[in-house]
Each structure stands twice: as structure tokens, then as C-alpha cells.
Amino acid sequence: MLLDNISLFLLIVEKGSLVAAGREVGLSPTTVSERLAALESHYGVVLLNRTTRSISLTEEGRTLVEGAKQVLGEVEDLETRIRFGAQRLSGPIRISTPKDLGRTIVSEAMARFLAEHPSISIDLHLSDGYVDIVGMGIDLAVRFGPISDSSLRVKQLPSRRRILCAAPSYLELHGVPRTPADLKDHNCLVMRFGQNIDNVWRFGATAAKQIVTVRGNLIANDGALVRRWGLEGRGILLKSEFDVGDDIRTGRLIELLPEHASPPVPLQLLFPPSRAQPRRVGAFADCLAKAFRDFG
DSSP: OHHHHHHHHHHHHHHTSHHHHHHHHTOOHHHHHHHHHHHHHHHTSOOEEEOSSOEEEOHHHHHHHHHHHHHHHHHHHHHHHHHHOTTOOOEEEEEEEOHHHIIIIIHHHHHHHHHHOTTEEEEEEEOSSOOOTTTTTOSEEEEESOOOOTTSEEEEEEEEOEEEEEOHHHHHHHOOOSSGGGGGGSOBEEEEETTEEEOEEEEOSSTTOEEEEOOOSEEESOHHHHHHHHHTTSOBEEEEHHHHHHHHHHTSSEEOOGGGOOOOEEEEEEEOSOSOOOHHHHHHHHHHHHHHHTOO
């Protein structure tokens, strides 16, 4: 019963409410509340701060989320090995990736992985902003840039440079920038990451590096939309080679200022801060790492 209550607790955290969790497993809100109360009584702590509109994890609740995923994953792995043998992988994997990568490289890797392991299910969460992978019950996440949460486990992936580019139609109307400073006279397509706007663009990897604050009439928190705007000739964009590499190779977008190219942006796989992970998660992480190595 304890493991069942822990599993229900994780579902409450994932769904964001007791009612939604109960609906998922066919339990009444009263039953869900009683089982949560039993779990808190077992540990002698409050696991969730609850109001009429929202819930939030206490520090003890966060600790339980981190440890419970590991324990339940190991129990499921053990059951699978006993029932089907050591080579069989099964169970759910929850992943989070930037939207562009999720729709391309990650989605293609998922298809290959599921073809090899038909008993696996994958829940893909697409977001270009910050994601609380512990609070949301994410097994692994793909993220660009430096990682501020030092408690997460990190595996480096092959990185690619960011490419300054624009559609031929935009360049025909507005001309080609010759230096990074010329971007101040152009319409630049800007990404938003949470509360932060990515409008400070860095160029060059040597002492001659330059920093330009750009402006434009279009801002979005969706990388795929920014890319589409670029393809439509609406402005200049700065995107990872993972996202626009094919567009450059086919001529749909033209690379600009290659002599001032920025250094590659780090790309990582992030895991919750537990000591171990289910075998299925490790296997899919290896599949993703190979997909990024083979890119292009």
C-alpha cells in the first residue's frame, strides 16, 4: 500500500491537483485526499502545501519526489526482468526538450527507440523555457546553455554553433549586414526564454568578439515559430545549427557573417538528482546521445 500511495503522490504532483490525479486513476477526490493524508502520516511530515486553487511541494515533498522516482523505477525494472528477462525494456519515459529539437532529432530518435522496444511509452514535453524536471516528474531533459541548478545530473551532448541567418527574400529587400554592428539597422527575430529576452547576441570567439543588442518587431517563446518567421522573410535570426542546418544547406536561409561566428552553445541531457535511474531511461539517453552525434 505504501508504494501505491507514493505512486499516487507522484501523479498528484504531475497533474497539479488531487482532483486531476483521481480522475486519471478513477478515484474520488476524497479517496485521493485520504491516501495523501495517510502518506503524510506515515512520514510524519507535510508533503504538499494545499490551497483551494493550487498545490506546491514542501522541501520534504521534493525529497520524496526525487527518491520515489528512483525506487518505483527500480521496482518496475525488477518486475520486468523477472517476467520477461534481463534484455526486455518496458514502462514510461517522460522527457522534456526544446520545441525545435523535440519535433526533429528527438522525435526521430523516439521512433527508432520505440521500434526496438515496443513495451516502452514516451511522454514528450516541448518547452523552450525553464522546466522544473523534478516537480514535473521528468526523467530526462535536453537543454541548451549553462545549467543553474547544480543538483541535477548532467551528461554533455555534442554541441553545434549558433548561425546568424535570413531568408533570401529578406536580404533582397533590406540588404546584407557586413558587420555585427550593422544588425542594429535590421529587424531581428528574438526568442523569449521565460522572463528573459534573448536580444543580446554575441559574435566571435577571440579577442575581437563583439556583443550587439538587437531589436525587432517579433518576439516569441517558440523556436519553431521564430524559424518560420525567418523562412517567411520577416527578419534575421540567430539559431542553433541543429535547428536551421537543413535550411542553410538547401538555401532556404542564408548564413550571415560566418567570419564572426559565435562559439558552440553547450547542449546537455539533464537527469533528476537521484543516484540511479531506470534502465529504460539510461537506454533512451544513449539513443539520444547517438542521434545528436550522428546529426548532419
